[in-house]
Amino acid sequence: MHTSSSYFRRVRRAILIGAATIAAAASLLTVPAAFADTADEVTWTVRTASNERGDSRTSFGYTVEPGSSVSDGIVISNRGAQAVELDLYAIDGYTSDDGQLALLVAGEESHGVGAWVTPDNDHITVGPGQVATVPFTVSVPQNATPGDYAGGVVTSLTVPDQAAGVNVDRRLAVRLDLRVGGELAPSLSVDDVHVAWNGGWNPFVGGDATLTYTLHNTGNVSASAAQTAQVSGLFGIFPTDADAVDPTPTLLPGEEWTQTVTVRDVPAVVLLTATATLTPLVTDAAGSTAPLDAVTASATGWAVPWTLLILVLLLAVAAVLFFRGRRGRKRARDAGEAERVERAVAEALAQERAKASATTGD
Numbered sequence: 171m172h173t174s175s176s177y178f179r180r181v182r183r184a185i186l187i188g189a190a191t192i193a194a195a196a197s198l199l200t201v202p203a204a205f206a207d208t209a210d211e212v213t214w215t216v217r218t219a220s221n222e223r224g225d226s227r228t229s230f231g232y233t234v235e236p237g238s239s240v241s242d243g244i245v246i247s248n249r250g251a252q253a254v255e256l257d258l259y260a261i262d263g264y265t266s267d268d269g270q271l272a273l274l275v276a277g278e279e280s281h282g283v284g285a286w287v288t289p290d291n292d293h294i295t296v297g298p299g300q301v302a303t304v305p306f307t308v309s310v311p312q313n314a315t316p317g318d319y320a321g322g323v324v325t326s327l328t329v330p331d332q333a334a335g336v337n338v339d340r341r342l343a344v345r346l347d348l349r350v351g352g353e354l355a356p357s358l359s360v361d362d363v364h365v366a367w368n369g370g371w372n373p374f375v376g377g378d379a380t381l382t383y384t385l386h387n388t389g390n391v392s393a394s395a396a397q398t399a400q401v402s403g404l405f406g407i408f409p410t411d412a413d414a415v416d417p418t419p420t421l422l423p424g425e426e427w428t429q430t431v432t433v434r435d436v437p438a439v440v441l442l443t444a445t446a447t448l449t450p451l452v453t454d455a456a457g458s459t460a461p462l463d464a465v466t467a468s469a470t471g472w473a474v475p476w477t478l479l480i481l482v483l484l485l486a487v488a489a490v491l492f493f494r495g496r497r498g499r500k501r502a503r504d505a506g507e508a509e510r511v512e513r514a515v516a517e518a519l520a521q522e523r524a525k526a527s528a529t530t531g532d
Contacts, residue, residue, distance in 0.1 A: 213249055214249060214254050214296065215247045230345065232348055232349070234348065234350060236313065236316070242306060244303070246296050246303075248296040248301075256296065256327055257328070258325055259284070259324055261278070262274050262283055262284040276326060287323060308348065318349050320345070321348075323344050324343040326340070358462075359385075359386045360448055362383060364469055365469045367380075367471060378433065380431070386425075387425050391452055392421065396449040397431070397446065398411070401445075413432075440472070440474055442471045444470070446467050448466075449463075
């Protein structure tokens with residue numbers, strides 16, 4: 171995703187890293203049941219606890235009413251030969267530029283999951299080969315806004331990098347999805363639609379049309395969208411559909427995703443109309459995904475056959491020059507003929523006057 175919000179997160183992340191510690195691979199890689207950065211350098215694993223909520227969950231997921239709470243636990247297994255001292259905390263998540271859920275850097279302020287999840291211990295030492303379970307509580311405030319939130323329960327090991335002279339924060343986390351009960355209002359909008367055409371010099375081959383638009387999750391429920399796109403000329407002539415387009419990533423409420431779709435072999439129809447149709451996909455509390463009413467947005471752009479236009483223009487210029495030259499030559503011929511007639515008349519008059527003079531003299 172390419173969003174202004176993610177841009178500011180990256181800027182802020184850079185400031186925090188430069189001022190304090192380096193968080194390796196801030197956009198966390200997904201591993202079974204966990205998020206991880208620098209996973210090849212950590213010696214512990216994390217997973218969900220086995221309890222009445224399930225024995226083999228890959229993430230935490232709850233629906234909680236405002237003012238209520240739930241309890242759960244995270245299991246930490248030390249597979250290394252030395253004890254590890256880990257910090258534990260929860261933090262908010264967001265959709266990264268590659269469409270995956272990423273977690274904020276430690277120290278960034280959370281307003282949802284990260285603010286409402288409290289581990290029983292915020293620091294724990296796990297011996298080599300040992301397994302520890304840390305309970306935590308999710309307490310949703312009474313005034314919490316209904317809808318979806320996402321983040322992670324994080325285990326963090328800070329180690330010094332002697333060569334670089336900095337501290338490196340290595341993290342493993344289990345994803346946590348939270349739906350706060352209340353009125354749910356799924357909604358998506360499509361904004362900033364643009365279309366551009368890149369036809370080549372051959373006016374009879376056509377070119378590719380590139381359609382760009384921004385999908386905005388304006389509701390309070392996480393949603394993705396199935397996408398289709400079509401380009402046509404004036405009055406819908408020569409309609410051309412895009413190849414199959416993958417659904418967008420799942421966006422949290424308030425997030426944006428900028429999509430670029432290429433429609434190939436679009437003829438040069440002078441004026442294009444491009445239409446994007448997105449069908450929101452929302453997952454309910456039971457885990458079923460249902461489509462909502464489609465959202466459509468359009469834009470116009472130019473698909474001008476410049477080579478053909480230049481050729482027509484050159485032919486028109488040549489025709490103008492030809493006829494202008496022809497008229498010039500005709501005017502020149504007419505002027506020459508008039509001059510010859512005038513000379514002939516003048517000569518005839520001169521001869522007549524000469525004869526008249528001769529007669530008078532006699």
